[in-house]
Amino acid sequence: MPRTYRSKVDGLIAFYFVVLPLGLILAIASVLPEQMHLAAITLRAVLLCLLIFFLWTLLGTSYMVDAESLDVRSGPFRWTIPLRDIRSVTRTRDPHSAPALSFDRLRIEYGDGRSLLVSPQDQDGFIRDLQRRGVANHTL
Numbered sequence: 638m639p640r641t642y643r644s645k646v647d648g649l650i651a652f653y654f655v656v657l658p659l660g661l662i663l664a665i666a667s668v669l670p671e672q673m674h675l676a677a678i679t680l681r682a683v684l685l686c687l688l689i690f691f692l693w694t695l696l697g698t699s700y701m702v703d704a705e706s707l708d709v710r711s712g713p714f715r716w717t718i719p720l721r722d723i724r725s726v727t728r729t730r731d732p733h734s735a736p737a738l739s740f741d742r743l744r745i746e747y748g749d750g751r752s753l754l755v756s757p758q759d760q761d762g763f764i765r766d767l768q769r770r771g772v773a774n775h776t777l
Contacts, residue, residue: 639703640766642757644711645739646695654691654738658684698738700755702766707745709755711736722747723772726764729754 662684665677694712701708707723709716714736724746731742735754742754743763757763 639701641699641701642759642763642766644698644700644737645741645756645758647739647741650738650740651695654695655688658688658691662688695738698736700757700763702763702770704770707767709736709753716753718745718747718753720767720770720772723767724748726767726772728760 662681665680665684690712698711699709701710702720704720706720707716707718709718716736725744726746727744729742729744730740731744731754732740733754735742735756737754737756739756741760742756743760744752744754746752755763
């Protein structure tokens with residue numbers, strides 16, 4: 638039976654994903670003079686699109702483990718990793734860009750030298766689930 642794990646979310650990452658774009662939208666609304674009306678509307682529209690993208694990523698980041706694969710979703714991005722290709726799962730605080738909304742992360746090494754960082758809320762349950770599905774010898 639497939640199991641879905643939500644991403645853990647750090648406050649700092651949530652701040653940058655929501656508060657910062659909203660603050661920029663409000664700042665632009667109050668600073669740009671009326672002569673630059675079209676530029677202000679365009680800039681607000683771009684920032685609104687950015688805010689929607691960030692919210693989609695913030696609310697839509699999850700990891701589903703089924704009998705054959707790990708499916709990672711983060712906003713509009715998707716990864717499918719066959720469980721048989723997973724070489725190792727290790728804990729890390731690697732800050733590189735990833736479908737992980739917390740710095741409390743797991744590095745999944747798979748395939749020919751590829752890796753992906755994830756941050757499930759229940760890391761221990763996630764690891765146990767992978768082990769139950771045959772990834773036992775290569776994880777923590």
